[in-house]
Amino acid sequence: MSIYQSLLDQATQGGAALVSTVALAARQSMRAEVQLTRNLSEREQLELSFRLLETQAPQLGARFPIVLREIFQRYEGVDSGHDDLASRPLRLDQLELMDEGQVQERVELARMLQHVLLEAEASLTELNSYVCALMGLQRVCPERNPLRPDSYVSALQQVMTELKVPTRVRATWLHHMASALGRALSAAYQAWSDGLQRQDVRRAGFTVIRTPEAAPTTSPGTPGRPARAVWTPQYRQTVLTLDKLRRLMAGELDAPADDPKAAFAQQFSREFESGAGNLGAAARAAPDTAFQSTVPAALDALQEMQQVEAVVQRMQQRPAASAGRADGRSAADAVRDDLTRAATSASQVLSLEVVSLMVANLVQDTRLLAPIRKVIERLEPALLRLVVIDPRFFIDRMHPARQLLQEISQRGLAFAAEGDPEFQDFLLSLQRHVSPLAVLNIDSVLPFEAALKQFTQDGDDPKIRANLSSQIHSAAAVLGYAEARNLRAESMAESLKALPELGKVPKEVSEFLCGPWTQVMAQAELKDPAKSDDPGHYKMLVSDLLWSAQPDLTRKDVSRLTKLVPRLLSGLREGLGLIGYPSTKTSLFFDVLMKLHHQAFRPPPKEEPLVVGLEEGLLGSQDHWVAPSEAKASGFMVFADEEVQETPQPPVVATVPDAVPVALKLGAWVEVQLKGAWQRMQLSWVSPHGTMFLFTSSRGKTQSMTQRFFERMLAEGKLRVVSEQASMVDGALDAVVHTAMLNSIDSRA
Template sequence: MMGARNQSGQGVQQSGKTAGNRSRPELLNSLMDIVTRHVNEHMMATTTGIVGALLDATGPAIGTRTMFQRVKSGNLLKENSYAFLHLACTEVCDAVKRELDALAPAPVKRVAAPVALSLVPMEEMDHRLAFDSISRPFDVAHADALATLNVRVGYMLGRDVLRMSQNPFRPQVILLALQKAWVEFEPDEAGHQLIQPLLKPGLLFDFAPMYEALSLALMRKGVLPGSVDALKIQKTDNAAAARAARASGKAALSRQLQAFFGGGDAAPAIDADIPMIPLIPDLLSLPSTQQGSGWRPSAAAGFDPAQAVAARPAGGFAAGGTAAAAGAAPLPPGVQQLSSAGLNNLLGELQKRMPQPTAGGTSTAAGAGAVPHNVFYLPRLKQSLPQGSLSRGDEGTIDLLSRIFETVFLDDSIPGEIRELIQFLQIPVLRAALNDKNFFFEDAHPARRMIDLLSRMGWEQRKGADDPVFQAMQRGVDRIGRDAGSGERAFADAVADLEASIAADETAAESVIAEPIARALKQEKTATAARSAKNAVSMRIGAGEVVAVVEAFLENKWTSVLTVAYTVEDDKPGAVANATRTMDDLLWSVKPKVTHEQRKALIGKLPGLLATLNKWLDVIKWQDADRLQFFAELAECHASIVRAPLDLSPERQLEIAVEVAQADAIRRIEKEDAAAAQEEQADEAVITVDGLERGMWLEFVQPDAGVRKVKLAWVSPLRTLFIFSAGARQEAFSLSAESLAQSCRDGKARVIEDSGVVARALAQAMEGGAANDAPPGALRA
């Protein structure tokens, strides 16, 4: 047994080094606080009991001198009880702290000269032997709790399992501290030995609650696997990992865009395979006239962008009026490069001629020569201008925006009405991007935000004249199109109006999923209760050290009891503690009892234990003959324990009790570590699911219906259930975290990048075309 225990202890040591070092000072302080609080709360009652024992003259006959001293010391303690209370609490806490400090790893120091060894005085040895005998009843009574602390404190400190003599919370430490406090309190040396006979379990406070609190604090530091706290921490860590992955992707895209725009005159071209439908003249072929240093469209004269660029005055072009000044390739004869300001002015005039959406979803033009609104303006713009007349930066901006609008146009999940609305924004968005390159880097840029909102609302199948959100979309697009001179302000106002409309609609839509949410909350609560109950039982059985009848009972019946207790804990606080304590008492009752005190304690506890067991079993309605059979076998087990012969010395009895309890504690902690290691093995699908946030969109591949986009409408508090909706106020369905993760593994579910359609299109553009013929200074995808 010793070899197995050392091997297990070593495993505990290795697994505990990392956990124990995370915040050891804080944990040690919390343990000291537990001891301090317990002594402060119970020492006054102990002091009162000591006073009564000292003044009691009805006990065994004692000498007159001794009786006089007891009365004298008793009255002193009675009149100065608070002073002794302060001394006792201070001494106990200081003693425990010294023990903890002695266990903490200390740096090895060189010794200049050999240290002389000295013998321990005989008086001190006698004193220690006396307190060994005084503390033995406490050691036996709390053998299980002390053994568990031996393992857990060793785990915390990164050491092997502690011996009983190393446990900083062992009864002897507390008893010696009380004796030291009494010696300091009692000035008369003749009264120093009066308190030793009174340091016994019947008079001192109960150590069990303190040991239970210490063990619980150590257990919570490691977070018991399977507990609600462990589940929350695990999912929080996974969500952080998912957010970090998204942030990393966003940072990588930002670096690629910076390289793209910083590539100088050799910026790579984006191969945007955009269908040109219908291939008819677009707004650029509308009539125009030259006016002063600029130009303005008109319905009377013809207009060719190439001619407008060639005839543009020098002030409207790039510095110097030549391509060489911009570092670009030589321009064709007679063609000058169009500056960003000149291009912006040209686009402003085109925007004034753009058709606008109407309430019925069709477009109108501001005059004759209007063209259909489903024409892609941006590629036509680039093709209509002489080659080389645009700077590399402006040309790249047009290419990237062409890819963005292509992504929207090809998304069949967005209704045609909304795709048409988005197409109206091509010229205004291009102007915004030319004026402020932050459009490509900032998700919150008003123009970019507008496109993302329209696309996402499109996935919700927003259309129809009666839909308030669709009406807000139309108002926003109309405001942006008509207010050609306000630029970013028009986008900001439109976004604010649309977001307000969306928020109001989401508030109204919450009632639609109220019933599914209520069902999901109930389901999660039941599942969590069952999980916690199963874990609590499994941590106590399974190593063959529990009586078979009790092990089967706990697995088959008490798991149900604990599930009920966890379920009603919010309404009836203390239910879980009661059911767990009853389970632990039952396990204790069937362990060997090697002392008269242990057997006496068993006989005293049995009536209350059996009554509590029966009450809980009534709750789960276990009323068949198997229940009677269980209690009959349990009674026989208890009888055999009480009848077993006592032929061991007190020292050997204590040793056996500690060994059994310590082996049980090691086994339990090893199971906790194994469960924790299993839970930590979260694959990419689990991390993805734990990182989902309300409002995100996913694609589900359905055998018969193809790809279906759904919105995450609600996430349960413990993130074990997810409710999705197909769109605005449409039917909702729920999935468990396990089912959703499996769908992600199987490729049946995919998270649509929550950064928006703009970021997705930009990433695709950088990956697909930005690396082709990239300049030396550009970052290849």
């Protein structure tokens, strides 16, 4: 048994004891919290969770090691980037389908993972270097370590689900297990590292990775955009939480609060937020109200709920109303603050915050050229006014305003530089049809509908669109056919490799048969309407070629060889012509074959001479052969033979070949280095089996490649992914969800 497998077995066997220790600590934590909880419903929830954990602890301990081993096994494949619930980013469309309990559980999972990572950081870093070395990796790839905290958190969540533990109870368990799990894993990681060190296991190295430039993940308020004074995450850490965002999407945010104190606190907050910033002046000018007479009681209630400090802080951070634009705020800042103060519901306030964060994500996304981002930034006031009266923006992907943003961003991704052809026309269209929205009084969605229609029509030439569609369709048809032939050829190659005769011929002959010739046989079958067993009799030539390539056999029957050669060469030429195989490579292979045939007329030497004729790799990569005519029709890219043979490989600094390949979706954008220049292209088609990609530039030029070629270009830094998502707007909203998740982790909201 290998050291690596022994380590996994050790971790699995210790799983039961680990989870039992964690469960015991969680029960103790819940018992202590019950004593401190005054709220009756919260106390009952805690007591229920305590009793259920006490009952289910044995089953939890029994099932946990089994699930943990299953998770470990998912790392054993080549594409071993295990995707687990705990660390998987949450998307907006997923959030819309979740209920309150599921949201709470997701937050607790993320909170637990964060806590464990912080607790075990030092010991995990050391263990990663040992485990990656045991896996044969040259550099540390933390995501390839099956023992990482994600595996344990996912196993816990999976076992709880299997035991049919209620969602809210699962969330409570996870919350109280986090600290104990962090301590337990930190100790285990250190013990395993010490054990591997004693076994003289060499650690994998750490490499500084230089990655392609991508969109920054900075949040609003960071350098590059003026910080907002009101409703920003850095000042209002609990405004945007995952549960509030879900309720906004479900239309539940304005529902009456069940807790009277919470409802009163909301009213108190609105009263303080609604004024011009001078509470004393407002109090002197206005008559006494029922609300004002209850301020002392309100302060007592809020003190109990620990909310006074947050409310007062918001008052202090709000700029004076008389400051206007003199304080350096942008038009969007002023509009947002005015709309926030005038908001009549929590949903309106949160809608404004979500739109601001979404726009900020788009404006800071350097994949779009600066002039395009400026247009989006100027569009923010109109979007803010819209969402106050039309909350469908968030839940309807086909909402005109959302479609307009989508059209701007996706078409804008086609341009890598302001000097690109047609960019000025695109920018002029934006300024003509979109920019005017910034100064309109938005009272309905109609202005966005009109702008979308005009902007779309302005950039849409039916003739160009039809030609591009036809070009993509033709190239896709060619590549789809090539993929079908390649898959059939691969199957034939596997059958040929099982023949004992294949091991008796020179390597050049076996490679020819399993490469180009399988393509010939596959092409003949695909083109044969009669579906015969051996169309063109190309399969029959396999046995003839194998026999003729063995001089020790041909010397015994020279007359047979003499009769066979003309028919064999004619059949080979005919077959290779069927797939458009290059004549130069055909001639080179025939030279090798003729040298083998000539040996039949000579006495056998003491030692069979090596047949030298084909350079290594001269036949090229035959696993995805594309005929010259097919390559021309689709812009197919192939490996340069001289690169394989002569070009020395530079030292790897920027890439991680051990990492999981990027999974592209239709509509994704990449930049490809062609003839020394970078060209931006969009993924227009993926073959049915995912082995071939077709990309299209904004000018209609197509470029296709195999998945293997794509991964090699990516590893060599000659290709970089600009956008993996088909929608930048969806990506910007997903980033808002991420912000809400972080706020939820940092708070108990």
